Amino acid sequence: MGRAGGPAAPPWHSLPDEVWEHAFSFLPADADRGAAACACHGWLRAERRSRRRLVVPNCYATDPRDAVDRFPSVRAAEVKGKPHFADFGLLPPSWGAYAAPWVAAAADGWPLLEELSFKRMFVTDECLEMIASSFRNFQVLRLNSCEGFTTAGLAAITEGCRNLKELDLQENYIDDCSSHWLSNFPECYTSLEALNFSCLHGEVNFTVLERLVSRCRNLKTLKLNNAIPLDNVASLLRKAPQIIELGTGKFSADYHPDLFAKVEAAFAGCTSLRRLSGTWDAVPDYLPAFYCVCEGLTSLNLSYATVQGPELIKFISRCKNLLQLWVMDLIEDHGLSVVASSCSKLQELRVFPSDPFGHNGGQVFLTERGLVDVSASCPKLESVLYFCSRMTNEALVMIAKNRPNFTCFRLALLEPRSPDYITRQPLDAGFSAIVESCKGLRRLSMSGLLTDLVFKSIGAHADRLEMLSLAFAGDSDLGLNDILSGCKSLKKLEIRDCPFGDKALLANAAKLETMRSLWMNSCSLTVGGCRLLALKMPHLTVEIINDPGETCPVESLPFDSPVEKLYVYRTLAGPRSDTPDCVQIV
Amino acid sequence: MNLISFETPPPLGRQESTAATAATFKLAKEASTSGTCFHGSHLDLSLGISLSPGGGCGCGGASMASYNGRRGVGDVGRVQSSGMMASTAIANTLSAGHGGNLHGIVSSTSSSWTAAFMPSPTGFMHPWSLAARQQKAAAEQDRSLMPAATTYVTSDASVISLPSAAVGWPPVHTNRRHIVTATNTPKPDADMMQPDGPKDAKMAATTADDEDVKGAPRSSMVTVEPPRQSANMFAKVHMDGCLIARKINLRAHRSYDSLSRALTKMTRNFFCPADYPCSDSGKQECANSDDFIFLYEDFEGDRMLLGDVPWELFLASAKKLYIARHPTSGDTKGHDKATKLDNLYDGYYVHIVLGP
Numbered sequence: 001m002g003r004a005g006g007p008a009a010p011p012w013h014s015l016p017d018e019v020w021e022h023a024f025s026f027l028p029a030d031a032d033r034g035a036a037a038c039a040c041h042g043w044l045r046a047e048r049r050s051r052r053r054l055v056v057p058n059c060y061a062t063d064p065r066d067a068v069d070r071f072p073s074v075r076a077a078e079v080k081g082k083p084h085f086a087d088f089g090l091l092p093p094s095w096g097a098y099a100a101p102w103v104a105a106a107a108d109g110w111p112l113l114e115e116l117s118f119k120r121m122f123v124t125d126e127c128l129e130m131i132a133s134s135f136r137n138f139q140v141l142r143l144n145s146c147e148g149f150t151t152a153g154l155a156a157i158t159e160g161c162r163n164l165k166e167l168d169l170q171e172n173y174i175d176d177c178s179s180h181w182l183s184n185f186p187e188c189y190t191s192l193e194a195l196n197f198s199c200l201h202g203e204v205n206f207t208v209l210e211r212l213v214s215r216c217r218n219l220k221t222l223k224l225n226n227a228i229p230l231d232n233v234a235s236l237l238r239k240a241p242q243i244i245e246l247g248t249g250k251f252s253a254d255y256h257p258d259l260f261a262k263v264e265a266a267f268a269g270c271t272s273l274r275r276l277s278g279t280w281d282a283v284p285d286y287l288p289a290f291y292c293v294c295e296g297l298t299s300l301n302l303s304y305a306t307v308q309g310p311e312l313i314k315f316i317s318r319c320k321n322l323l324q325l326w327v328m329d330l331i332e333d334h335g336l337s338v339v340a341s342s343c344s345k346l347q348e349l350r351v352f353p354s355d356p357f358g359h360n361g362g363q364v365f366l367t368e369r370g371l372v373d374v375s376a377s378c379p380k381l382e383s384v385l386y387f388c389s390r391m392t393n394e395a396l397v398m399i400a401k402n403r404p405n406f407t408c409f410r411l412a413l414l415e416p417r418s419p420d421y422i423t424r425q426p427l428d429a430g431f432s433a434i435v436e437s438c439k440g441l442r443r444l445s446m447s448g449l450l451t452d453l454v455f456k457s458i459g460a461h462a463d464r465l466e467m468l469s470l471a472f473a474g475d476s477d478l479g480l481n482d483i484l485s486g487c488k489s490l491k492k493l494e495i496r497d498c499p500f501g502d503k504a505l506l507a508n509a510a511k512l513e514t515m516r517s518l519w520m521n522s523c524s525l526t527v528g529g530c531r532l533l534a535l536k537m538p539h540l541t542v543e544i545i546n547d548p549g550e551t552c553p554v555e556s557l558p559f560d561s562p563v564e565k566l567y568v569y570r571t572l573a574g575p576r577s578d579t580p581d582c583v584q585i586v
Numbered sequence: 587m588n589l590i591s592f593e594t595p596p597p598l599g600r601q602e603s604t605a606a607t608a609a610t611f612k613l614a615k616e617a618s619t620s621g622t623c624f625h626g627s628h629l630d631l632s633l634g635i636s637l638s639p640g641g642g643c644g645c646g647g648a649s650m651a652s653y654n655g656r657r658g659v660g661d662v663g664r665v666q667s668s669g670m671m672a673s674t675a676i677a678n679t680l681s682a683g684h685g686g687n688l689h690g691i692v693s694s695t696s697s698s699w700t701a702a703f704m705p706s707p708t709g710f711m712h713p714w715s716l717a718a719r720q721q722k723a724a725a726e727q728d729r730s731l732m733p734a735a736t737t738y739v740t741s742d743a744s745v746i747s748l749p750s751a752a753v754g755w756p757p758v759h760t761n762r763r764h765i766v767t768a769t770n771t772p773k774p775d776a777d778m779m780q781p782d783g784p785k786d787a788k789m790a791a792t793t794a795d796d797e798d799v800k801g802a803p804r805s806s807m808v809t810v811e812p813p814r815q816s817a818n819m820f821a822k823v824h825m826d827g828c829l830i831a832r833k834i835n836l837r838a839h840r841s842y843d844s845l846s847r848a849l850t851k852m853t854r855n856f857f858c859p860a861d862y863p864c865s866d867s868g869k870q871e872c873a874n875s876d877d878f879i880f881l882y883e884d885f886e887g888d889r890m891l892l893g894d895v896p897w898e899l900f901l902a903s904a905k906k907l908y909i910a911r912h913p914t915s916g917d918t919k920g921h922d923k924a925t926k927l928d929n930l931y932d933g934y935y936v937h938i939v940l941g942p
Contacts, residue, residue: 088754145759171761199761304762356756357763365905367885387756414756445757471755497752 020046030055049073056080057516059121060541063573064102068109076115076140077106083519083567084469085494086120087145090521090565092548094580099123099146107134115140122146128153132160140166147173151202154181162186166194166221176202183208194221198247198278203227214239223247226280231259237266246270248278251305255285263289277301277326284311294318301326303352308332317342323380326350329366329387336370340377349374350385353414368395375399383408390421391448396430400437409434410445416472416497419449426450432457435465442489445469455479459486467492477504484508494519502529509536517569521545525566527586528559533568534586541575543567546582554584821882823849823907825856832856836901842893846880853878853909881908 024047027033037047051071056079081097099121106113113135123146131138138161151174158181182204204227213219219240224233228249253259263286273293282305297319308330322343329351354364368391375381382405391413419426427448435441435458442464450473459482466489480500485508493515501524512518534542544554545565575585823832832852839845880892882904889908
């Protein structure tokens with residue numbers, strides 16, 4: 001910066017854009033890049049032209065064409081659509097989140113696009129066909145919890161994308177048109193690195209699959225669907241021993257020593273295997289076939305495996321290097337205590353309910369004890385999703401004390417409004433302890449009997465909290481007010497069946513613009529309150545969602561007419577125009 | 587805490603708690619204020635709708651699940667006995683909760699799931715598509731509106747459990763709803779509950795051939811307990827010196843007395859099946875044998891002497907029963923836990939003490 005001696009260095013603000021682009025490439029988070037872009041026009045220009053990866057967490061927050069214009073050099077885009085509670089069937093099917101406008105805009109403005117990910121969106125076959133034909137270097141397609149397309153669309157992808165590296169279909173609802181999508185990969189095609197078709201229900205041509213796997217020597221991830229029998233799984237593994245992530249097909253068969261030996265030998269060859277999932281209907285007899293890979297496993301997803309008993313526990317206890325474990329509550333407390341003592345590196349635990357709706361009537365002995373054990377013994381544990389039937393404040397306090405490093409804590413007690421089962425008190429004290437102790441908590445889901453007291457704690461202490469899910473909790477608007485007036489980092493709030501009304505929303509309307517979205521269903525909201533909110537905050541879209549049978553126009557409803565479902569989100573694009581009849585934007 | 591089911595009619599099997607819950611609800615209603623309820627004018631109307639059986643409140647998303655749905659009568663009893671203070675507190679919570687949830691009911695009374703059918707935009711409705719599943723849920727809802735006269739699980743095909751009373755609760759992804767555990771029918775597309783399933787399981791339990799915990803058979807069958815909602819609650823009974831255990835239906839007994847009598851009968855001839863007329867039935871009037879003590883194991887794995895806690899609490903916490911030889915030849919009451927521990931070495935206990 002000095003002027004002594006030689007030619008003066010250019011002042012920093014007139015450095016060429018390339019320098020800034022290079023500097024910005026070191027910024028790890030998009031939020032940082034966004035902040036840099038606000039500094040001055042020069043930085044804005046440099047940043048937006050060099051942005052390669054774009055994440056749009058709410059597809060309606062902006063018009064797709066504006067996004068493409070602003071960031072012309074994007075190579076990888078991820079767009080998310082429906083709110084999270086759509087996963088539980090709370091959103092009418094025709095709500096929206098159509099991928100078509102995004103695909104069209106991308107085809108227009110991002111010809112060099114390589115990666116596209118959609119989550120909870122409505123993707124049609126036409127979208128897939130357009131993707132296949134618009135991007136000459138398209139490599140990665142990820143569809144997560146989407147619907148609206150069929151195997152015919154997949155066939156277009158496999159045929160048209162010559163450089164496809166990854167096709168990841170996770171938990172989608174795909175209509176099977178018996179299209180031979182797998183066969184459409186050309187014979188010369190060898191670049192596949194990841195293939196996940198676990199959510200497909202139809203048969204695939206196994207010979208074609210086997211040939212594909214044989215010739216793609218870079219295949220690292222393979223997740224099969226339920227239609228592939230165990231015998232064939234073993235054959236595939238022999239062709240792809242370099243595999244790192246495997247989703248087994250149907251991992252059950254009548255026990256036969258020859259088959260067992262074949263499976264065991266196949267796994268023995270997979271020395272690089274690190275992540276294992278699938279295992280639907282796994283039978284205990286075949287679990288020992290996994291033993292040779294247990295030591296290397298870092299991620300184990302048994303969340304669809306209905307196996308239980310000592311074989312399950314023995315299997316998991318051998319996986320000493322597990323970082324991530326997803327399992328059904330069939331593991332029971334005893335199993336979790338074994339996990340606690342065996343898997344000391346565990347970072348993430350998810351325990352899913354095997355019988356969430358009480359159909360079996362069978363008692364599964366998973367209680368708070370299991371979570372207490374794991375949190376006591378696994379020092380790196382930071383993310384928990386736990387479904388169980390009972391909890392105590394004491395257990396939660398103990399968990400909070402043991403594990404102040406939680407970043408994600410989600411507890412779902414199966415019965416709404418369950419109190420502490422010993423003291424019959426609300427679980428306020430327990431959850432308060434969690435938020436007070438876990439300073440880095442970013443995601444929290446609460447359940448059980450909760451009063452307004454717990455919201456006081458959350459508002460006051462949960463400074464880093466970004467996503468909060470509430471159900472059947474609270475007594476009054478004070479609860480919601482405490483949350484909205486506190487929780488500095490709150491981005492997503494989803495509430496169901498809580499006695500919160502308009503007052504808290506209107507009092508904290510400005511807060512809603514700092515958040516990504518707010519979902520409320522079955523609360524005490526009124527049409528009038530929502531209208532007021534929309535008037536007050538023009539940059540918010542306030543959607544009232546009725547049951548599909550009801551299409552009564554909102555304008556005609558009285559002020560205090562109740563609102564069943566509310567979805568509020570900030571947007572630059574104004575109200576969307578693709579709403580179905582049951583959705584009204586006030 | 588909601589003690590009644592707004593989801594009407596209450597799912598089958600929960601019928602038994604309705605009477606008790608209705609009583610508690612009445613208490614709550616009397617104690618409730620409408621201070622926090624924004625829409626008091628709707629309150630009575632809504633309550634009227636929600637309380638009438640067969641009311642049109644479908645899975646509209648506003649229903650509150652019955653608190654007692656999974657626990658049975660025992661919990662209600664416990665709540666009622668916890669005293670007026672607690673009840674008032676609960677009632678106040680309830681009243682606020684009412685205000686919140688009734689509107690959903692008001693708004694959704696007319697629109698049941700049967701009206702919710704939306705064909706997929708492509709016109710083709712795949713059986714696994716969201717619309718089809720909703721339609722199926724509607725059909726199941728309609729079917730289960732038939733009132734159930736009994737809480738026992740029968741082989742009657744009309745016994746089909748509803749999905750949870752609150753739509754979308756518990757919060758599991760919709761594609762997890764078709765997972766079936768080993769006791770259910772293996773076909774994921776089949777109806778939610780095999781009507782014969784629990785009944786078969788119950789029969790298997792009572793025969794109790796080789797129901798030893800450690801040597802679980804190779805299959806992945808769940809340790810079979812009948813549905814929570816029914817009036818059966820079978821617990822294993824282990825006897826000192828016997829490798830083979832028995833099962834006893836705790837709910838068939840109303841108090842410790844009858845349970846003790848049944849257990850005493852077992853001590854006389856452990857391998858005499860429960861409903862077999864025993865030759866020594868005349869000895870039933872005898873006092874409990876002084877040679878045995880009856881213990882139970884609770885959820886925490888501790889062995890406890892029978893009789894300390896109220897019956898309902900015992901029902902909720904007992905996992906297994908044990909018949910042990912009395913450590914000293916004295917009366918069965920009053921010996922302390924330490925003596926019991928000395929005589930009954932329990933591997934579980936060591937594990938818990940030395941645990942992490």
